[in-house]
Amino acid sequence: MQALNFPKYSFRIKNSQNRHYIFDGIRKKFVLLQPEEWVRQHVVHFLVFTRNYPKSLINVEKQLLVNKMKKRYDVVVFNPDGSIFLLVECKAPGVTIDQSTFDQIARYNYELQSNYLMVTNGMEHYYCQMDHANEKYTFLKDIPDFSR
Template identity: 70%
Template sequence: MQPLNFPAYDFRFKNSENKVQIFDVIRKKFVVLQPEEWVRQHVVHSLIDDKKYPKSLINVEKQLKINNLTKRYDVVVYNPDGSIHVLVECKAPKIKISQTTFDQIARYNMQLRANYLIVTNGLEHYYCKMDSEEEKYTFLSQIPDFSR
């Protein structure tokens, strides 16, 4: 897999049925290493190792219903009260981050109501603080570290 715009993390890999798999510390299982999964695993490790979010508050690839359609978010970080603190949309490195990508995460966030959004393809990262009252977001250079 190509190098991404993240620090180096200590990943576990294995080969199974001629496919490389990477260990997901949140789902506690090996998953097939696809380009988007490579980005997702970097994001998860960044949240845990760099931003100090507890694993117990992170969830990966869960379904949600939007207008009777079943969708999947990539990563969420919960607040201790169960509300959503961070919503992350991951794309494969070859996918350019566009307005369509922001529209997608905005649709998800209308239901999830996260405080912060991250959109990344592993090479470019965008961080936003949400203002639900005004229905707008402000771009940031980073999201805040975890605080109790």
């Protein structure tokens, strides 16, 4: 897999039947290593090992309903009270982040009401802070460290 615009992390990777799998410490299982999963695992490591987010508050690849349609978010970080602190949308490195990507995370966040958003393809990262009361968002240079 290609190098991404994240710090270097150590991953557990195995080969089975000529397919590569990467260990997901949140789901506690090996998952098929595809380009988007490579980005997702870098995000999780970034949150845990660089930003000090507790693993216990991170959820990966869970279903949600958006306009009565089943969708899956990539990564969510919860606040200790159960509200959502951060919603992350991951794309494969070869996928250009464009308006449709921001529209997708906005639809998900309409349901989830996260305080912060992150969109990444592993090479480019975008961060936003939400102002739900005024239905606005502000782009940030980075996401905050976890400090609770």
